[in-house]
Every structure is written in structure tokens, then in C-alpha cells.
Amino acid sequence: MDWMAIKEHGINALGNGLASFFVAAAIGLLIYGLYKIHFLAWVAKGLGWFLRALDTALEKLVWVTGVSEKKRLRRWGQFIAVFVLLTLLGAFIPKPSIALFFVVIALVLILAIYRHWERDENKRLSEIQKGRAISDREDLTQEMLAALGLLLFFIPLGFARLGEMIVFLSGDTPTHGLESAWYVWGELLKAVPLVDWSEVFGVPNLSGVEAQGKTGASLTFVMRVMFDLLILAGLIRIISIIRSINSGHDIRNLEEGLKSDDETKIEAAITKLGELAGQERRNALSHLFEITNGTRSDGKLKTHKWREKSARSLVDAANKLTIWTNDLSNLDNFLLGIEAYKTAAQYLEPHDPIYWATIQNELGIASVNLSELTVDHERLKQAEYFYLKALKIRSNEKEELVKDWANTQNNLGFCLYLQGSSLGSKDIIERALSALEQSLTERDEEKNSLGWAQTKHNVALALLKIGELTAKDAYLIDAVSSCHAALQIRKIDIYPDLWVASRTLSADIFCALGIMQNDNKWIEQARTEYSVVSQFYLENSQQRMHALIQNRIATALFHEGTILNNPTLLEQAITKHKEQLDIIKKSTDPLRWASIHNDLGAALWQLGQIRDDKELIVEAKDSFYSTLEVFNEHDSPSAWAQAQQNLGNSLALLASDIDGLKRALSAYEAALKVRVIESSPSSWAHTMLYYGLTLSEAWKTTHEKKYLKQALNVLESISDWHAQNNNPEGVEAIEQMLIQLNVDN
Template sequence: MRGYNKTAIALAGAALLISVSSTGQAFAADNPVSAGACSVAGGRDASNNNLTCNFFGLTPEQFKEAIEAAAKGGAAGATGPLLDRIVDISKTLGVTAGATKTLLRIVGEDANIPDEKLAETLTRVANDYKKLQAVAAALNPANSTAMNLVKQARPEIENGHFELAHELLRQATQTQIAAAEEARRLRDQAQTAEDAEMLGAADSTAAEAEVALTERHYSQAASLFRQAVEYVPPGHEAVHADYMERQANALNAQGDERGDNAALRDAIEIYRQRLVTYPREREPLSWARVQNNLGITLEILGERESGTARLEEAVVAYRSALQEFTRERVPLEWARTQTNLGVTLQRLGERDSGTARLEEAVTAYRTALLERTRERVPIDWALTQNNLGNALLKLGERDSGTARLEQAVAAYRAALQESPREQVPLDWARIQNNLGIALKALGERERGTARLEQAVAAYRAALEESTRQRVPIEWATAQNNLGNALKALGERDSGTARLEQAVTAYRAALEESTRERVPFNWAIIQNNLGEALRMLGEQESGTARLEEAVAVDSAALEERTRERMPFKWAETENNLGRALQALGERERGTARLEQAVAVLRTALEERKREQVPLDWATTQNDLGNALQKLGGLESGTARLEQAVAALHAALEERTRERVPLDWAETQNNLGHALRKLGERENGTARLKEAVKAWDACLTVTSSAWPANKVEAIGAAERDTQAMIARRSGK
């Protein structure tokens, strides 16, 4: 199960955040297992801990040789140093040579595991194997034949003969079921015996489910746990509830790791049944654990759906869990659930127009850090720091200043101090991804490109660990975010290379983030792709890119509806308006430009100044541009006056101190609108205002914008000055 949270969307640029925290892993009731030269190390938010093994400096190549030898026959097919190596691994694990061969073979069957991760994967498989050994050792069926079969299964498990173990445990199950059927015929005298046999059948079936879990066959494990539930006789509610929960946990793993939404829905239903059949008053902490796991599963599914109903249900589940997971009774479980609650509140905040949910998320994370201290639980502290950074980033994107963004960068850098790549590579990659988002947001508000280049570097670092084979949805997330940073750099380049790279990154992301699989993320990437296509189309002579941009934005609006997510809807409406304007500039009529103005005015109905001042200013700027283009095709000055008013409004929030490059862009646009007005008037006042606006623009852009764009402004300014001189008779 995962130890992180998946995607969240950045408003400007629509980046996808990854939260690295508790929400991805369900709590388990079992205890961790430790043996041999291996030790238990907590690295996730579940009660199941990981077995960490020291393989005495074996290189990835040496490990791979051992795995290949195991696949060809194991120690029996190896000689000399290779034989010694396999024997050493078995001693390190504290298991038999036969089991070592099987564990190596299981690892070797997964071709997607990089060589440098073979030892880490073997450690995880060995941890599952230790748990399997403990379960097998505890089996004690009342049926003597079944007991003999179990005794036969134990050495097969010890020696790694899992196929035989499957068969023997199945035979034990069938033996006990057969005995139970006989007992039913003698129910009056043998009710107790029947129950014992069925409990034994349930136990052995659950043991087989643990075999399937060790093999990472989650669906098979869930099916076996379901059979175990069915075998439990009446009067054994605790056992029944335990197997139900384990079935739901297996379905959670299937849904989370394999993208199986149906499995997540099944898990939710089973968790809810479990809460009814074994209520709070029977075992309060167990009830709270199931509430937390229900919240986790609802949050995972809610991230993938367009609406917010599942996320709201997750908040209810977490708050229910906190009624029993109190700080005084179980401080670390309390902190873990606070973190999970924060993640879900943040997801809701990303889809709300206000900031209340995001502020609640920040409070939840900071509350969790009261117990999740760096000294006590450094990895958990780092995961919560990452999530705190995510919430601060989202708030920073809606603020005019940069204080929240700087705080987010500081939180991510703090998290990286306790998330080394060698120990937790995927968590490290997720935090690198999030750091890139914050750096990009800061870079967009600065003159230079240093922060943007740092963002690109952070995303590319994340992609080294978040590979498509290992974590396809997260790979798509990082590809989308890389596209955003490249697009931002492309806006400041004179060529199209960065924009072409951005389009390539977005198209790659859409190969995994499909509408059917993750509609919310799909719409985000479509939105970003539409912007990149528009920017490319504006630099080309044809209209193909622009037409595609309109189509892509329109498709995104099918998921980004005004009712579901008003801010995101307004963002894509704004982008659609820009694309329509660019098309309208290349057509003879005014239909496209009229559409652009209408769309941008609609966007302003949700992009209110008091809620998102910089986004409001962006749309005012774009509306001014569209009105200026439309006014240029008309004989009067009404549209041009409206354009000047919109651009002046934009400058009330787009100040030089807050966003110097955006301020300069609006000054440039204002210069063009004033020039057109001045051409239609007799005096020189408007023309002089235009020159003043361009002068202001050049104080910022002369060293920041491409040379050809700076020269174009200079040429417009000189031409306007010449017009002023002619009208003044000079």
C-alpha cells in the first residue's frame, strides 16, 4: 500500500502535487516481524513495518547474478563464489537456502525493478515471508488429517516451495470443510466440533491469502480472505471482523497500486460493513482504525473522481476516528490521522473557490507536528513537512505576495533532509516534484529564469525514481509538471524549442492519466496542453495549433465544470478565451473575438478580485487584449475605451513589486490600446500615455524578454513618438 498522497492541482499552471503521507496505507492489526540480520524500520504510516536487511555490501550486479542463478536452479546450479553468495543471502535473511531461492526468483520475475532496487525489493518480499512463516507456525487445526497437511506445508514454506504450500493448505481447507459437513449431520452432538473445523478452514484459507499477499497477488488474496469470512461460524464476531478488514485492506492495495477503482469501491463497502458488524463499543481503537482506513480509501478514490462527495465522506471518517484516536491515548495514531485529515481537507480546498479548507489543512498538519517531531519520528516528520508545503503552496498561489510560496519551499527542503534518496527513493522523488512546483510558482513572479530552471531540474530528478513502470500515475504527474516549467521558460524564449518540449511532456502524461482512469488529472493536463498549443500557434503562420488548443480546452471543460470546481472552470475558460482571441486575429470577421470577450467576462464571474486577486488581474489583462483587438476592427472607440479600463484595472493588482513581469506585460498591452485610441483622436494625450506605458514596460523587460520582442516594443514606441511629433508640428 502506498505511503503518500497523490495529485493536487496548482491554480496557475495547473501543477499536480504529490502528498507523501499516511493516507495511502491502511493500518494493519498484526505486529511487525524481525529475524536474522534484518531489523524492523518504520517508514510508512501503517502499523505494518518494513524489514530492513544489510546484505554486507553486495553490488546490484552481484545481486542480479544471484537472482539469475536462482531462476536457473538456485544454489544447485551455482558454483564457487556465486554459491557462497546465495548462501550468505540466506544467512542474512535468516531463512533456508530453498526459501532464499524462491524469494530471489519472485524478485527476478518483476522485470520493472531497477538493478539498484533489487536488494530493497528482496527486503520487502522477505518481510512478507517472515509474516507468512509466523502465520503458518500458528496454525493448529483440530482435524488430525488437516494438522498433518499443515505440518507438511510448514517445511514447504520454510524451503520456499510455495506451489506445494498452496496445495497442502488447500487440502487442509478441503479436509476441514469435509469434516465440517460430517459434523453438521451430527449437529446436536458436535456443534462445537463443527465450529472448530470451520474456524480451522478459515484460518488455513487466511494463511493461503497471506501467501498470495507475499506474492503481491492482491485480488487473489482478497478473494481468499472473503472465503475465510464465509467460513467463520456464528458466534465468532471478532474473527469474522478481522478477516473482513483484511479483505478490505487487500482490495485497498489492489486499487491503490494497480489503479483499480472497482476494488476501491468494494473496499469502501466492506469497511462500512465491518463498522456495522463490529461496532465502536465492542473495541473502540479497532473501530477507529477501520474509520481511518475507510477515510484513506475514500480519499484515494475521491482524488480520481470529478466530484467532492467521496472527499467529504473521508473527512467525516477521519473525524470519527479522532474521537477514539485521542492525543492522550495514542499520540502517534492521533498525529497520523490528523495528517490524513489535512490531506483530504487540502484536496477539497483545491476544488473550492475560497481558502477556508486550505487553512484548515495547514492547521491539521501543524497540529500533527506537535507529536510527529523530527527527533521522535524523523521520516513521519518529513512526510508531514511535505504535506504542509503542499497546503502552503496552494495558499501561496492564491496570494498576491510570495511569503507562502517561500514557506512552502522551506518546508520541502526541510522534508528532503530526512528523506534521503537511498533510503526512501519514491518519497524523495515526490518531494522533489512538489519542490519543483513551488520553485516554478516563485519563478513566474520573478524577472530571471533561475527559479524556473531549478524547477525543471527538480522535476527531472523526480522522474529518475518515479518511472512509468514503477508508478505510472506519478510519472504522468511529474511529466505534466515538467511541461508546466518548460512552458513558463518558453514564454520567455524567442524560439519554440521549450514549448515543443512542453507539448511532448503533456502528451506523454496523457498516456497514463486517461479520462477514464483519473478524470480530474486528465482535465488538468488537457488545460495545460491547450495553453502550450496556443503559445506555439501564436508563433506559427497557420491556425492548426490554435484550433487544436480550442478543442483541447473545450474537452477539459467537460470535466472542469463550474458546478464541480468553479476556480478550475474559470482558469480553463480564461485559456479558451485566449485561444479564441488568437484565432480571431487571423480571421476576417469578428466572431471569434466576440466569443473571446464573452468567455473572458464569464470567467470573471468566478475569478473575483477579493478571492483570487492575481487571477482576476490576469483575466482583466486578457479581456483588455481581446477588446483592443476587437476595437481595432471597428470604427468607433467604445471597445478601445473598455480595453484601457480593463488593463488599468489589471494593474491595480499586477503591481511591479508583486509580479514585475506580469506588470510589464500589462503595461505593454496598455501601450497598444492607447496607441489605437490615439490614432482615432486629434490630440496627442493618448499617444503620450502609450509611450509612457512602453517606457515602463522596458524598465523591466529589456533584460528579461527575448530581443525580438523588446525590439518590437521599441519600434512601436519610436513610431508613436514620430506621430506625436507630426501632430505637434515638430
């Protein structure tokens, strides 16, 4: 092997590459220098002005051709008349120079038509991207294609007339006298396949006719430029339009169908628009909005037949647009779907009240899903409104509507449960239970087992929440029974997703029972249930749900560690919470992230108390502050109040002076804005206890009578509440605190 030869070849190749690179770099530096001294900006400005002026002139000329006319008959009539006249003038005027003048006019008008069509297509594309309906614009593609055909008519015509003045073509053709036509098509065939192939491979004009002299070369150059600008560009644009039509983005064919007087075409167009609207084609959806509202700009399709069909197509599209997702990627579609439901309902209410009630029920479902997606709890109130409207029509007194009535009652109950949970309101949860019990009067285990199980599951949810709010374990025992009843129908081998939801709820109830009764056996049972659910998600590759269940297991460990005063269990809980924060991110799932931080803070706080470790309490405080970055009083009042309570606990332990205690008191007072005795008695009592204890500490620190007075009032309020709820142990504990305060005083 000749290494010297290889080296020489390599250096030679490298030299060529470097030489080319340095030339490119030099040109780049030159362009950059020209840019810095604003020379290129001046050139671009001048060129832009010239092109805009040319475009404006062409737009002003296009009216001559009739292409800008709205009415098709008038447009084509003027188009044909103008070009027939120019043809006659270009062909039959005896003087070639004057004839060529009219040929040039024809070519300029053809360019004007092409630019007008291009502008029209750009506007159409812009409207499509904005999702707007296009009902008042004509499709000018046929006129543009006719103009391109005329281009291939007038160029050889002009060449033939020019040939009367000078000879610039040579060669033999099969038909004598048609040299210009043969030459033009020969050049066109050279130009169309990849544009440059004829120059690269030195292909002659395929007709055998060649241009000669500078005149021939110049004319060929101009002609080829026109081919590039009009024919090639036009063909590429048309191919793009065809692709857009086939994909359903460009619906001009359907728009033409809507404008026709053929009912078959109109019906087919509306049906297709409904399909496309369900595929997130917003321009199709806009057409359905216009037809349903009777607001088309052309004044067509205002009869009941078409408006009703359009309204029903809107409902079908809305059903697809409001499909649930776990993130905000579908938010725009959700909002559009809800508006589609509303528009359809508004028109159909007087014409088909039963179907209108169905739409109201669907609006309720969509609003509930949207509330969970956006954490906008006002949507739950809207959902309640929609369900109540549906129930005005759906009555259990009409046999044919009983199933629908029971379904809407179930949906209303679930909606009220979500409202009550968010607000921490016992009254709203009781309304939820009432609606669900109404549903169960018609949902039969034998005839509608799946619906019955769904309502039983929802009843268990409501009982769990009301048990937590009232601190009465009887509700939780009933919740266990209701949940297990649902699981008799929701079998893992038939309904795995429903099974896992009810199994998770069962674990949640066991955990709540363990906390309320301070009994570790319930917590252990909850952990067992959670482990089964966790394994299910792991086996089904649902990593996100697996992570969320792992966080529940961590919470169960926290409660078990608290009951047993076991720091090892608390450490395990803290480790698991931190592992979940590596998976659940604030940017993608802020609510879950905030909840995990709250749970993590609670575990850190408990471990800090056991070990008397201030650093752990500080870490807990920081975790609660992280929680409050997401939760707020308006959107997540119950979770926000819990985080404020926890923050107050941390600040109270860390307080070394009255300022620290004041910060803790402020946190408790914030929590008590939401935790009121009327709607959340148990949570109210819990927060009031810590509030009273912190007021006592403020009294001991400052000896200011106002803190003592407040502390006594708070503790007396709690004592009265325990007495009203027949809780002598609670009364006795508070009385001991009051005695101690009075002794200190």
C-alpha cells in the same frame, strides 16, 4: 531420390485431406441449410422440451428419496428407508418381472438424486460467482455419492433377477453365482479409463464374463450410458469441486463449520473467511457481513463473541482490498473494502471506541485513494468526515493516543489540501495548513522522523498551492524550506520512493517561483531537479512516471521560453508534450492525457503569439477542447477553469467578428464560475484581466455601450484588488487601460 514416388505419395495424401475437407464442408452446408429453413430450430425446440419435461419429472420424484429435506437426520432417515424397501422388493419378490420394476424405480430415483445434486451445485456456483453467502443450503455431495454406490448395487441386482428369465451372460468367474457383479465391474473398469480405450483396443470384459445376444448388448449399452451420465460425470464434477474448495472459491467446508456447535470449528472458519475475503473471495466477505450484522438466515452466530471476531476479520480484509493501484482494475475491491470498514465500525463503535477510531482513520485513507482513482471529489468530503469522527476519540490530551491523533491530523491536512487544490479554494488550503501544523506539534523529528518528514512534505504541498492561489512568493519560499527539511530524512538510499516524491515537489516549487517572479533562474533549477527525478524513474524502469516527469520538463521549457520570449524553447516543449501523448492515452489515463493537452495548448498558444501564426493558435484551441472532453466543472473544477481560461485566450485571438469574441467571453465567464475572488484571488484576477480586455475588443468592434460598461467595471474591480494587496504596479497598469478606454469612448 525418386521424385515421382514422392509426388505420388504427396498427391495421395493431399487427396485424402481434401476429400475429408469437402465432406466436412458438405455436412456444414447441409447443417446451415437446415438452420436457414428452421428445421434445426424445431428439432432443438422439441429436444429441449423433452429434456425439460424429463428434468421436471425427476425433480418432482426426488422428494420420495428425502434428499430435498433440510434437516440432515430426516433426510438420511428417509433416504435409507426408501432404498432398503426397494432393495427388499427387488431382491425377494418371487416374480422377476415385478422385482425388475422396483429395480427400475430405484435406478430412476438414483438419476433424480444425481440431477437434484447437480442443480444444487449449479445454484451454489452461481451464488459463488455473484459473491453471495450460502448459509441455508445443505451440501448433498455425500448423498450423491451414496446414490452412485447404490447404482452399482441395483444394476447387478437387476441383472441377477433378469438372469432368472433369460440367459444373457456367459463366462467363468472365481465365485459362482456372482456373475452379474463381476460383469458390471468389468464393464466399469473398461469405461472409466478415458471411456473409449476398451473399444479402440478391443479389450474384453476384465472379469471374463461377457454379455451375449441382443439383450445382453442392449443392457450393456444402457448400463454404459448410465456410467457415462452418472459415475463419470459425477467424478469429474467432484474433482472440479475439490479443486474449487482447495483454491478457496468453494467454501462449503467453512459453511459447515459455521453451522456446527463446536466453537473451535466456528472460530477457525471465521478466521479462514477473513483470509479468503482479503484474497477477493466475495462469498467469504458476504458471510462476514452477515455474521457481523447478525442477519444469517439460519439464525446462528448472533452472540457478541462471533460478531466482534467477524467485524475484526472484515477490517483485516478491508485493509487488503483497499491497497492502492494506479488504474480502475481494483475499483470493485475498493468499494467492497470501504463497505467492510463501515459495517465493522457500525458494530464495534459501542464496544471498542478506540479501535472504531482506527477504522474511521482507515476509511478516510481509503476514501482519499478512491477519490484519486475515480476523480470523484465528493469522496474527499467523505474522507474529511471520517477523519473528524476519528479525532473525536483520538485526542492529544491522552498520552497513549497522541501518536494516533497526530497521524489523523496529518491525514486530515492532506485530504483538505486535495480538496482545496481541486476547488481552487484558499480557505480550504488554510484549513489544511492548520491541521498539518497541529500534527507537527506532536510529530517530533527525533522520535518520529519519518512521520515528521511526511507532514513536512504535506506542508510544502499546501504552501505551494496557497502561494499559487494568492500570488505571494513568500509562501513558496517557505514551501522550499519545508520540502528540503523533509528531504533531510527522505534519503534516496533508505526511502527511494519518498525521496523521489519530495524531489519532484521541490522542482514544482522552483517552477512556480520562476513563473511568479518571472525569473528564469528558478525555472532552470526546476529543470535540473526534474532531470534527476526523470533519470531515477528511467533507471527503475517506471516508464509511466518517467513520461509524466518528461511532461513537467516540457512545461518548464514552456515557461522558460515564455520568460525569454524564445521560440526554440517553446518548440522543444511542444515536441516533448506530443511525445508524451504517444505514451499517455485517453483510454487508460484520461486525467493525465487531458492535463498534457492543456499544457500542449498553452505552449502552442504562446508560440503562435510570438510568430503571429494563426494555425498554431487554432491547434492550441483544438488542444484545449480535447482537455475539456475530460475535465468538467463538477469533478475537476480548478483544472476545468484553467482550460476554459486558455480556450478563451485562443478564441479571443482567433475572433474576426463579435460572434468569435462572444465565444471567448463565454469561456472566460465559465472559468469565473470557479475562479472567485474569495477562494482563488490570484486566478480570479488573471481571468478577469483577459475578460476585461476581450470586453474592450467587443466594444471597439460593435460600439455597444454594454460592452464598454462591463469592461470598465471589470478593470476597476481588478484595480481595487491590486490596491488592497499593496501592488502599485498592478494598479498603474490597470489605470492605463482604463484611461485608454475612456479616451476611445
